[in-house]
Structure formats: structure tokens, C-alpha cells
Amino acid sequence: SAGPGQGPPTGGPGAPGWGAGPGQGPPTGGPGAPGWGAGPGQGPPTGGPGWGGPRWAPKPGVIPLRPLGVGEILDGAVSTARAHWRTVLGISLGVAVFIQLISLFALRFWFGDGSALTALEENPDPTGEEVLDAVADLFALGSVTGLATLIGSVIATAMLTVVVARAVLGREISIAEAWAESRGRLLRLLGLILLTGLIVGAALLVPILIGGISQFVPLVILGVIAGVLLSIWLWVRFCLAAPALMLERQGVFTSLGRSWKLVGGAWWRVFGIQLLILVLVFVVSGIIEFPLTFLAEFVSNGGTNMFVGTEMTWTYLLITGAGAVISSTITLPISAGVTALLYMDQRMRREALDLELARAAGFDTPNDPGAAGPGHPGY
Template sequence: MNDTPGWASPGSSPSDDRGAGTPGPSGAPDASSKWSKEQPPAGQWAAPTGPGGGPVPPQAGGPGWAGGPQRGGWGQPPAAKPGVIPLRPLGVGEILDGAVSTLRAHWRTVLGITITVSVITQICDILVQRYLVPRPPEVDPNADPEEALRQLGDQLNATLVGTAPVMAITLIATLFTTALLTVVISRSVLGREVALSDAWREARPRLPQLLGLTLLLPLIAAAVLAVGLLPGLLLGSAGGAALAALGGIAAAVVTLWLMVRFALASPALMLERQGVIQSMRRSAKLVRGAWWRVFGILLLTVLLTFLVSLIITIPFGLIAYAVDGEGLGGLLSGSTPEFGWPFLIITGIGAVIASSVTYPISAGVTVLLYVDQRIRREALDLELARAAGVNENGSAPGDDTPRS
């Protein structure tokens, strides 16, 4: 076990498939085991009672004793919290709070990562929009159907030309922030500081594999969507349009299911030193049986970060419209002004601030979801407690709080 949570190789756990000869949860023996075929019926366990009819108090060292080996139960002390989360299965609020607590506790390192990446990203984005992205073609509302179709094609081409560089820049930014923040958050679970140089040294060897994963997941989504839309598009009639719509909906559902299933692949790749395909299999294994829970937490995180981003960027957008172009009157009139440097710079500042706040929250939720699923399935909290040096009474080093 190293000093970070995912470094322990995942061993036999409840998430693993049961082998032959292992009795199932119902107590029924496996056909290949050496258990007798004649087993007594499953009994209904009742708590033992004392002479007065009350419950028997737990014995020292027994399973219900406060110093016993169980992770929970009667008389069990609170779970140790050496870092930003308690070492036990987490609730939704604790996962979100852990992501925000990481930002507060390690703000120098976290903001050093996000601000640096966001500033470089926005500078590249501004230069691309200013010099590479063509101006959208004018649309004639009185054009005949053939001309309107040609104008629509020109608009789509301009959109693709303008979107492709921005998506590539965003992909690279996401790659670096994910790699570095995963290391920072994994250390924060153990209550340990990590400098930016340490995070970079630890994350750098995993960047090629993370890049492969970051490219593979969108390709899988695009392939699924293409398979769903292609039959209807090839027909080209009214029936083909309906078929394309149905195929697109089905493909979107499959894509969503796959993306949630592989949502924990990135922390598995970074923290377990796994390859691209192995990390995807690992994520699918951890999400199995908890798809709706993982989906709900990720959806809530997306909504929260979207709202935070809007709250930050809308004032900067209004200021940019007021300073550049035709002002707010041009915005309300619905015209499309040609934006200059002031507009791009002001909106870029707003985007940097928004990204610096939302990136750590998104990355934190993903990593803590991974940790939570491993705690639930593999008792990773015991490994984390040993790595953090938690005392026998369940307290972290330096924590003298009495626990009873």
C-alpha cells in the first residue's frame, strides 16, 4: 500500500464474481463444494437477551465492542476522518462536501493547477476565435429552398471549423486538470498535502494512457450515434427521417448508459496504474449495480457546476456587450455584432474564473465516487485507514479527541 488510496491493487472483494464452491448469500451450498446436501433450514436470528429480558451487553473485544474490528454497529466509534471525507460509505452530500473541502484545504495547489490551465486555454481560445474562426455567413430570409439549403450547409461548415479547435483545446485542458487534480484529491482523502510539483511528477507518467482514454470515450459515443442515425439518413425520405429520429434517441440512451458505466475509468487509470481498456473494465465493475446512483450524482454535479458557471460568466458577458460592439442595445435587438478584443478578453476572464471553480468540483466528485464505490465493494476504507496511520481508537495521527 502506497501513500495514496488507489495505489493498492484491487483484490478479492464483494464486487468480484463468486468462484465455484462458495456458498451464496442464501446459505445454499454449491454443487461442487464438499458441504453436505442435507443442511438445516435457515434460522431467524434474534438478539440475545439477559436475565431481565434486556439485550446482553457486548463483551470486550467482541463484535459489538467499541474497540472491536467491525466498521459499524452498536457502540462503534465514529469513522475516522484524516482528510476531507470520513472513511466509510459516503452520502451524496458528503461527496459534494468533500470536493469543495479539497478546494478549500488545498486551494494553493488546486487554483495553481486550474488557473494556469484555464488561462492558457482561454488565450488559445481567444486567438483561435480572432484569427482562425471564419465569420458566420449571412442568411437571406427570402432565399428560395435550394439557396436556403446551401446557406445552411455553409453555416454548418463554419460551425464545425470554429468548434473543432475549441474542442481540441478543451480536451487538452481537461486532460491536464483531470490528471493533476486526481492526484491532489487522492492525497486529500488521507489528509496529506501535495505540492504542484509533486502532483505533476506523479501524474506525468500516466498522461499518455489518460489521453488514450480521453480520446476513446468520445469516439465510442460518436460511433454509437452514427450507428443509430445512419439507417434513417440513408433512406432519405419521410420514413427515413422518422427512423433517424428513433435511432438517434436509442443511440443517445445507449451512449448515456455507456458514459456513466465508464465514468470512473479515469480515476481507476490514474490511481491503480491500469491501462485504458483495463480501467474501463474496472469502472464498469465498480458501477455495476449502482448505475442510477452514479448517474444521479453526476447529473447533480453537472447542474450545480452549470449554475455556478452561469452565475460567474453572465455578469462578465453583460459587461463585455456593454463595452464592445453596439452595447446592450445590440444584444436586445438580436443583431450579430462583430466582437473585438475587449469582448473576447472580458468574457475570457469570466471563463477563467468559472473554470477555476468548477473544474475542481467536477474532478473531486468523480474521484470521491470512485473511492466511495471501492469502500462499498472492497472495504477500501480499511486500506485508507492504514495508509493514513489511523490509531486503533479510530482517530487520525495528532487527533486526541475522545471517542466513546
Template sequence: MNDSPGWATPGSSPSDGEGSPGTQPPAGGSGSDSKWSAEQPPPGQWSSPTPGHTPPNPQQPPAPQPGAGWGSYGTGPQNGGPNGWGAHTQAVKPGVIPLRPLGLGEILDGAVSTMRKHWRAVLPITLIVAVVVQLTSVLTQKYLFADLVVDASGSGTGKEELESFGSMIGVSALDGFIQLVGSIVATAMLTMIFSRAVLGHGSSIGAAWREARPQLLRLFGLTLLLGIGSAVLFGVLVLPGALAGQAALAILGGFAALGVILWLWIRFALASPALMLEQTTVRKALVRSSKLVKGSWWRIFGITLLTGIITTLLSALIVLPLTVMGALVFGGGLDGMADGTGATSWGYLISVGIGGVIALTITMPVQAGVTVLLYVDQRIRREALDLELARAAGIENYGTTTPPTGG
């Protein structure tokens, strides 16, 4: 066990159906949030609680208050979890989150706390990516979109309008590809920073890059696979009705496609941190995410949706005033925006770009952090990852306190 991201070797977790070397599988069923972990260290590094056993030089957790449970709140009996002897008490908190199952507020607070405590590593990454993305967007709109405006008067031929529309799609695809690459790099590096923040360890941009670089191509492949898979699924369910000229059938297929895509998207929501932190393959990361999300789909959906709403509103509060100011001051007002000249003026584009840089710099770490902490939370609930995290954080004898006896 060390303090490197991942905290466990790929494929050694109980959700993969394999125990680590020298361990026994859990006696209970699989997939339950309250089962004891099969992810235990090799013999000699950690001893499970046994009556009358006192480990050498123990560091006891805080004494429980009257009426409270015994120990910290985790997933196993040693932590007073659902199958333990007590209820929620103060948990060990070496980093930005306590080592127990997390609530919504704790996940959001952990993401924001990491930004605040480790801003020297977090903000430069997101700022650089945001500047590159917005600069590309500004130059694209200024020098390419300005020449690809479809003639609204109807004087152009259908072929010319089709070519212009195709060129516009190509430029948009190029712009989107650059944004995709930037977001993947930022997500990979931020994942490493958040993994260390959970342990209370700092990180640097160079260290985050070195740890993330080996998995970047796989993360890129994972992102493309999810995107292409969603597009193919949508086409399969919508095209039959569209080709048959049945609008109702096409609309019904569209709703069905959106539902299936949403379900799959949440089911694979934890694939990215699993890929990066467990140093695994794309296929294994998808399987890991599916098993970790199983039984908690609605909870993860709700937290992901709420995070998206919060970051969207925050972005709107930043971007919208600068967009309106740019349109009124530099874009010629409503007339300039209506005829398309204002939307390609330097003043307007720069105003919108500045707003986009600020918004991305702030919201990107929040979204990445929530995803990483959801992954950590699910592993604590299902695999008692708090034991591994405590050892990686240097907390000795965590979880070895003998439970109270008697009624």
C-alpha cells in the same frame, strides 16, 4: 502499503476477481456493497477481529454512544456496516472525508474542502488551464471566426458558404482540442491532489505533475476513446434513418443513441480515477469502472447529474453578467451582436474570457473532486478500502477492535 496514490496495486482488488498475495477470496457473492473485503494486507500487517484478541498498543476508536452501533461505519463487520453489529457512529476522518461510505453531501463537501484546504495546489492548476483555454478561445474568435462568418444575405455561392462552414468547423475543432488537452492535464493532476487529501496529506503542483505525468497519454487515449466511441455509436443509430430520408426513424435512432451513450458514460465514469490512481491500462480502467459502478448506476448518475447542474448554474451566474455587460458596453448592444461585429470586439471577448476563467477555475476542481471521491466511495463500499486508507494515513490498528459479545 504507503501513502502514494492508488492505495492498492492494479488488479489486486476483489472487483477484478483476484485477491492480493497471501489472501483468500471472500466467502460471499461478488458485487455486493456489504460483503467483506478480499483486499486485505499480507499476514503479519493486519489481523482480522477474533474473540479475546487484543492487539498490542491498540488505539481504540471512539466509544459508541448508547443506542448507537459499535465501531465506525464501513463495509465490513468490523465497521458496523450492513452485516455488522451496529449502526452509524462517528468515523475516523484523517482527511477531507470520513472513512466510511459517503453520502451526497459528504462527497460535495469533500470536493469543496479540498479546494479550501489545498488551494495553493488546486487553484493555480485550474487557473493556468482556464487562462490557456480562454485565451485560445478569445484569439480564435477574434482572428479566425471574424473572417469565417457565413454570408446571411444569400449573395455568396454555395461553394463559398460550404468552404466557410468547413473552415469554421476546423477552427472549432482546434479550439476544442486545446480545451481537451488542458482539461486532461488538470484532471490528472487534480486526481493526485484529491487522493492525498483523502489521507490528510498535502500536495504540491510539482509532486502532482510528477505523479500524473506517466499516465497522461493513457488518460488522453481514454478520453478520446470515449468521445470517438460515442460519436460512432450516434452515427450508427442515426445515419440509416437519415440516409433513407426517414426523419422519424432518424429521430428515434437519435433518442436511442443518447440513451445508450448516457448509460455507457456513467458505467465508465470512474475509469479516469481508476486509470490514474491504480496506474493501470485503458482497458483495465474501463473494466474496473464497469465493475465498481455495477449495481450503483442510478446513484452515480444522480450524483453526477446534480454536480453538473450545480457547476452549470454556478458558471452561468459568473459568465452571464459579464457577457451581458460586454455586449452592452463593448459590443454595440443588440444591433452589434445581431450583425456579428459586437461578438468579435476586444471588449466583449475579454469580458466573456474573464468570466470563463473564473468559472472554470472554480468548477473544474469540483467536478474532478466528485469523480475521485465517488471512486473512493465505491471502493470503500465494495472492497473495504477504508482499511487501506487508514493504514496509509498512519492510523494504527484501525478495524481491529474486538466486537462486543452477548445479546
């Protein structure tokens, strides 16, 4: 079913043949320009869910190449983790261990015996200097663990997005290949995440500060509500910027613009899917981490809140750290996979990305009945 020269792509995301028609390189224009998945003269898909049921589409990898339903997005993320488990497990486990090792030593150093916070807890009448020392320790701990989490999140997001992109086309990829394709984008992805956090944080704090300055209780309450709603709205509008940056090889501001455009008109759908994933991640993390935290407190004879009476022994830290590693290893691929697939779904709905991916996978058209494969009724 594949014409001459229509074999599977040999490059990574953004390379010719991966989401681009023959002879088309990575996109050079801004949002909406022809490029990764939007060849000249290609309009949006005319079939799909909502028009007599989902049409048949080739399925070279983990998803059918057509606009997706919510269940298909979740299934695609899980299928990626299952089909490429060695690569996915290696990335997520490595990142989780990195974050937890730094957090473990930081907790032990700043909350172990003789720390300023421990002295503050044992002293019912602390001096101003002791309070400042405890606050400094809290700030140092938050800075170290926050930096480790940020670095780990950037690496995991970059590499797992590349893995999902390959999985959509049914192609294998190793950890070394995922690293080689993503490392050149890490600094831009770091800048994107920091800028997005700054924008969302400002949207949250500015209305609250304006209400607080007024010292008028109704305005304070209104400021809090406005800040929360505005920050959530902006977070959703920018939530597809990371896969846009990785797969389209765009700059930071262009990727933000791409996300803004793709989410426009589909805000509630994107919000609902992202909220569903947040709840799922929270539940899975709780199921794994809560019993291990309870066990750690029991073994270390704590039995109280982590930061109020539990001694930061190595036993306690190792058990709770193991729970955090396990939960992160499971949830990281699902969260990154859903975001990447949601990005592709929006592009299939708006820019006919399914046509480009089908050709890149070796199908003549998305509905090529002669290209039987996984997902075909007669396969």
C-alpha cells in the same frame, strides 16, 4: 494507535502504502484483482449508512474513511479545494487561462473583421465558395478550441485526481508534486478520454443513422431516443475510468473495465450524482458568465447574439474570457473532486478500500477508538 512502520504513506497514488497493505505494490491484475485497496482476505465493509446509521470512522483528511453519502462526497470535493487551495487554484486557474487564451485568439482570428463568416453575414446572396470558406473557418475554430479544451481537461483531471487522493489521507501536495506524479499517465489518460468519447459518440450516432436510413419517421424518432439513452448509459458506466487509471496505474482498457465493474449495480446512484454535478456546474457557470457576457456586449455596443451581430473586439473577448476563466477555476476542482471521491466511495463499498486507506493513514483499523482525530466523537 499506529503500529511499527505504519506511518503516513510516502509515495503517491499507486505506490506501496497508499491504498495498499504492507509489502503490496501497485495492482498487477485486472479488474477485481487484489491490489490498490483490496488486500487478501478483505471483504466489503460491514457497517455504514443503511445499517443503523453511519458508523464512526477515522477522518485523516477531507472525508471519513467509510462509504459516503452524497452530501459527504460534495463536501469532500469542496473541502479539498479549501484545504489545498494554493495547489487547486494554481492547477485550475492555469488550465483555464491556457484554454481561454487559445480560444480568444482563435475567435479573434476566425471571427474578427475580414473573416469568411463575417463576409457571409454581410452578403445576403453568398456564393458556394464563400459558404465553403465559412464552413472551413467554423471547422478550424472548433478543432483548435476543442484540442485546447481536451489537453487542458486531461491535465486538470490528472493533477486534481492526485490532489484529491492526497487530501483523503490529510497529506499536503504542491503543484510540482502533483505534476510529477501525474505526468507519466497523461498520454494514457488522453487515450482513455478519446476512446470513451468515441464509444459514447458511436452509441449515439449509430441508432440515429439506422433510423435515418429507414426514412420511416417512427423509426427515426426511436433511433434518436435509443441513441441518447444508450450513450448516457455507457457514459455513466465508464465515468470512473479516469480515476481508476490515475490511482491504480492501470492501462486504458483495464481502467474501462474497472469503471464498468464499479458502476455495475449502482448505475442510478452514480448517474444521479454526476447529473447533480453537471447541473451545479451549469448553474455556477451561468451565474458568473452571463452578467459578464451582457457587460461585454454593452461595452462593445453589440447587444445581440455572440455569433450573429456581436463584433469580436478585444474588449468583448477579454471580458467574456475573464468570465470563462473564473467559472472554470471554480467548477473544475469540484467536478474532478466529485468523480474521484465517487470512485473511492464505490471501492469502499465493494472492495474495503476504507480499510487500506485507514492503515495507510496510520490507524490500526477503520474503527480504532484509540486513534482519535478529526471525525472522532471525542476529538
